Amino acid sequence: MTLAEILASLFPGGHAVAVTDGLVSGDGPFEGGRLRVIGIDGDTPLGVEGALDLAGHVLDAVRAGDRAPILVAVDSDSQRMSRRDELLGLNECLAHLAKALLLADRHGHPTVGLLYGHSAAGAFIATALATRVLAALPGAAPSVMDLPSVARVTKLPLETLQEMAHSTPVFAPGLDNMLAMGAVHAVLDPDTALGPQIRDLIAALPERDERDRLGRERGGRPVAQAVAEVVAGQVRGG
Numbered sequence: 001m002t003l004a005e006i007l008a009s010l011f012p013g014g015h016a017v018a019v020t021d022g023l024v025s026g027d028g029p030f031e032g033g034r035l036r037v038i039g040i041d042g043d044t045p046l047g048v049e050g051a052l053d054l055a056g057h058v059l060d061a062v063r064a065g066d067r068a069p070i071l072v073a074v075d076s077d078s079q080r081m082s083r084r085d086e087l088l089g090l091n092e093c094l095a096h097l098a099k100a101l102l103l104a105d106r107h108g109h110p111t112v113g114l115l116y117g118h119s120a121a122g123a124f125i126a127t128a129l130a131t132r133v134l135a136a137l138p139g140a141a142p143s144v145m146d147l148p149s150v151a152r153v154t155k156l157p158l159e160t161l162q163e164m165a166h167s168t169p170v171f172a173p174g175l176d177n178m179l180a181m182g183a184v185h186a187v188l189d190p191d192t193a194l195g196p197q198i199r200d201l202i203a204a205l206p207e208r209d210e211r212d213r214l215g216r217e218r219g220g221r222p223v224a225q226a227v228a229e230v231v232a233g234q235v236r237g238g
Contacts, residue, residue, distance in 0.1 A: 075117025
């Protein structure tokens with residue numbers, strides 16, 4: 001689905017969501033209130049200005065105090081790979097955006113990611129993965145790092161990683177693997193109105209992050225939950 005089709009399905013009566021230079025912002029009527037929408041469209045890389053702009057919209061929502069849900073729609077490239085952005089502190093700007101979404105969640109704004117295209121690396125982490133739950137549409141293509149990049153970092157042969165990816169989802173990009181790891185909570189039905197599906201996701205939001213549990217149950221990350229619980233227990237005990 002294109003962003004226009006998604007918005008038409010979410011807001012059949014019209015909306016005030018616009019796209020400027022690949023950045024999505026606005027809102028529309030939803031369940032007797034408003035659904036705020038931010039995001040990235042058109043496989044756009046996320047740079048310093050974009051991260052700060054999106055974070056600003058999230059913080060404006062928190063200041064409004066209405067606890068309106070926030071949908072983060074994502075079809076992005078990775079973070080912008082430029083020396084300029086790196087020198088301006090792109091890593092801090094991406095972290096600022098992620099923390100703004102976490103702040104909104106803590107202030108009662110349900111945050112839902114909707115991955116409908118590509119996304120990778122820092123842009124994926126700071127947007128889609130920073131929401132309470134992440135949904136996707138069929139055909140979405142997420143990755144934290146592609147296998148050639150993993151090969152360069154780990155110094156392992158690409159062929160070895162490709163073989164490992166067949167049985168270990170953490171080594172492989174793609175929607176099926178992200179679903180198995182619990183990073184993607186659910187895949188939505190594009191042939192059914194998206195509004196009720198987003199409403200149901202919000203109604204069933206877990207009280208805490210459940211990605212580890214989903215990864216264990218789906219077989220994508222069988223030990224992550226146990227390891228996280230041991231670490232958390234040691235921190236509390238210390």
